[in-house]
Amino acid sequence: MVESNGDGPARADARRSLAALLQAAKEVFSVSGVDAPVRMIAEKAGVGVGTVYRHFPQRSDLIVAVFRNEVDACANAAPVLAAQCPPGEALDRWLQRFIAFVATKRGFAAALHSGDPAYEPLPNYLLDRLAPALGGLLSAAAAAGKVRADVEPVDLLLAIARLAAPDDTGGLTAQSRRMLALLFDGLRLPPGAMWG
Amino acid sequence: MVESNGDGPARADARRSLAALLQAAKEVFSVSGVDAPVRMIAEKAGVGVGTVYRHFPQRSDLIVAVFRNEVDACANAAPVLAAQCPPGEALDRWLQRFIAFVATKRGFAAALHSGDPAYEPLPNYLLDRLAPALGGLLSAAAAAGKVRADVEPVDLLLAIARLAAPDDTGGLTAQSRRMLALLFDGLRLPPGAMWG
DNA sequence: TTAGATACGGAACGTTGTTCCGTTTTGCAA
DNA sequence: TTGCAAAACGGAACAACGTTCCGTATCTAA
Structure with a gap:
């Protein structure tokens, strides 16, 4: 879920996932462009696709x-x-x-x-x-x-x-x-x- | 298949399909944008998707x-x-x-x-x-x-x-x-x- | 009319974005 | 420390898409 305060998610695992996703997405986008599949980003982040959509409801x-x-x-x-x-x-x-x-x-x-x-x-x-x-x-x-x-x-x-x-x-x-x-x-x- | 001469396909049915496809695509694009599904264009043209790809190998x-x-x-x-x-x-x-x-x-x-x-x-x-x-x-x-x-x-x-x-x-x-x-x-x- | 070439239709395949839900992890309270 | 409810996770499953394939229908030339 997207949080309104600036501290990110409350739970530690969610914070880890979010950071890993942003980092992985940045790298994947720079290599494969913004059309890269969500699954590729999830894999690079060591995370399931469900987790991607928990943090970012849409691509x-x-x-x-x-x-x-x-x-x-x-x-x-x-x-x-x-x-x-x-x-x-x-x-x-x-x-x-x-x-x-x-x-x-x-x-x-x-x-x-x-x-x-x-x-x-x-x-x-x-x-x-x-x-x-x-x-x-x-x-x-x-x-x-x-x-x-x-x-x-x-x-x-x-x-x-x-x-x-x-x-x-x-x-x-x-x-x-x-x-x-x-x-x-x-x-x-x-x-x-x-x-x- | 794409013809090099300006007369279009040799067979009459192929010429009909091509004209119907161009007309249908023009209408669908103007209503739904260029991202409209190929199937939608095929349906509007009264034609199967295979026929679309015969005339236009790629979308x-x-x-x-x-x-x-x-x-x-x-x-x-x-x-x-x-x-x-x-x-x-x-x-x-x-x-x-x-x-x-x-x-x-x-x-x-x-x-x-x-x-x-x-x-x-x-x-x-x-x-x-x-x-x-x-x-x-x-x-x-x-x-x-x-x-x-x-x-x-x-x-x-x-x-x-x-x-x-x-x-x-x-x-x-x-x-x-x-x-x-x-x-x-x-x-x-x-x-x-x-x-x- | 017939035979061969050409074109057709739509089921099927692989890839995508997105949803769903059983399972795991986490933080807090007893 | 342990138990438990809430939160988050993973990945199978779904729907929609572009594209391919091939059995069938249609055309043209003879």
């Missing part, structure tokens, strides 16, 4: 949970990087991490546009969670004079999401790399240098 | 055939409209038809991005088939002074395809309508009035 619930988990991990990386690196480098490394996240989520992207209402809130979840994370890094980098100060985090996230097209091997297209490089050069320009 | 082949059929119908409408209406009106009515086509193809759009290589040539097929059709209408309208002469058919097709987002009821979003209206106003402006 899409599992997909949503894994997606949100990975978004959260990406968001949580921001303060860690901010504490470890100087502002400019923290921003760079976080952007690389976000690009990698977007590039490996091809299967998810197809699911998002499948019309299933279960996936409808996911894009907003991503923006709500990552925009503040990126916003902090941007402010710090701007204060250090590394980037301009007039860039909206949401705009940058969406632009990257649209430009980061993965190739067949899981890496980025050469074209994607060039477009992203262009975008990031723009980040360092003074505002309105071209059109203002 | 995706049926989807591709219906898609191409509808693209062809859209392309063929251009010369008909050009013969029936004055140039400006012919262009308007064809654009409306193309918008309707795009708006009702939500399910197809998801299939296109599913990663299945069977759908990979479809976008180019659409452009190759519709760009000349639209090109003729555009030239005629430009010659009549109804629209500017420097618009590439492909650009216009792609722009419409990206802007025409259907709502839940099958109609166009109000936002889509506004954006398309803007685009079409731009069609009537002299070239480069704003940025030149």
Whole structure:
């Protein structure tokens, strides 16, 4: 069953199953895509299919949970990087991490546009969670004079999401790399240098 | 079996089955989406599933055939409209038809991005088939002074395809309508009035 | 009309998402 | 520690799907 509090299930075995399922699903999805059979995930988690459906009443619930988990991990990386690196480098490394996240989520992207209402809130979840994370890094980098100060985090996230097209091997297209490089050069320009 | 010549199967019953299947699939897809079961299409066509797979070895082949059929119908409408209406009106009515086509193809759009290589040539097929059709209408309208002469058919097709987002009821979003209206106003402006 | 090729129908197979229920595990109280 | 009710588990079973197979029906050419 899905719990409303953040502590997960009350019983220890249920907590173990849930953690094993999320981990197994993440690995299976990254290898076989989001269309991988539920049984495969159950087997990898060392769990019966009944247990999968106890925790995630529908297959899409599992997909949503894994997606949100990975978004959260990406968001949580921001303060860690901010504490470890100087502002400019923290921003760079976080952007690389976000690009990698977007590039490996091809299967998810197809699911998002499948019309299933279960996936409808996911894009907003991503923006709500990552925009503040990126916003902090941007402010710090701007204060250090590394980037301009007039860039909206949401705009940058969406632009990257649209430009980061993965190739067949899981890496980025050469074209994607060039477009992203262009975008990031723009980040360092003074505002309105071209059109203002 | 898929024939290479344009006449379809040699035997009369096979031709009947093929026509009934394409018609039934078109109707079923428009009502239930492209994920509709093959059996449902076979039943609507008054045909067994074996016959479906004789004509379309894979389910995706049926989807591709219906898609191409509808693209062809859209392309063929251009010369008909050009013969029936004055140039400006012919262009308007064809654009409306193309918008309707795009708006009702939500399910197809998801299939296109599913990663299945069977759908990979479809976008180019659409452009190759519709760009000349639209090109003729555009030239005629430009010659009549109804629209500017420097618009590439492909650009216009792609722009419409990206802007025409259907709502839940099958109609166009109000936002889509506004954006398309803007685009079409731009069609009537002299070239480069704003940025030149 | 007949014979051979072609096409047909639908039962059957393998794979999937999901449900069901007998069994096991867990936490708490006696 | 032990007993017990609630919670969770496992996997067989179900339904729906894409696809295959083959005995039967239909067509065309002679």
